[in-house]
Amino acid sequence: MALINLKKYYPKFYRKDCILNASEEVADFLEASQKEEAAALRKLRRHSGKVMPIAAGNSCTPETASFGRQPEDAYVQKYFARELHSAVACLPEKQAARIRAHFFQDMPIAEIAKAENVTVQCVWQSIHRGLRNLRQILRDAAEGI
Numbered sequence: 071m072a073l074i075n076l077k078k079y080y081p082k083f084y085r086k087d088c089i090l091n092a093s094e095e096v097a098d099f100l101e102a103s104q105k106e107e108a109a110a111l112r113k114l115r116r117h118s119g120k121v122m123p124i125a126a127g128n129s130c131t132p133e134t135a136s137f138g139r140q141p142e143d144a145y146v147q148k149y150f151a152r153e154l155h156s157a158v159a160c161l162p163e164k165q166a167a168r169i170r171a172h173f174f175q176d177m178p179i180a181e182i183a184k185a186e187n188v189t190v191q192c193v194w195q196s197i198h199r200g201l202r203n204l205r206q207i208l209r210d211a212a213e214g215i
Contacts (some may be wrong), residue, residue, distance in 0.1 A: 072097035157207045166198030172197055
């Protein structure tokens, strides 16, 4: 049996020391996982922006570096992204275009207003109304309406 301090492995969840007895296999697994994650973070910092090979042909880029993710998580994320894009398509044309420009393309509101030759307040209000409509569309979809 080995003593494990959970604060060492889960600092966000355990603010104080929480020591427990665990088998040697569990202790070895936690230690190996921590070393593997640290190595992956070092590689990511050294090669930021580049694709770098990790065990058995997998690759890690800054966009995909989310340690501990499972294939189901990627599926759920794709599903919700698809739902979001289809909900945005249900919005009025201007609201949808402004929401896409601001949130999906990271375009500042002032830049959108300049491109459309309207006031910043007009674009802000349109985005605000669009988000309100989007919330309602997603609520209705979740309720099965």
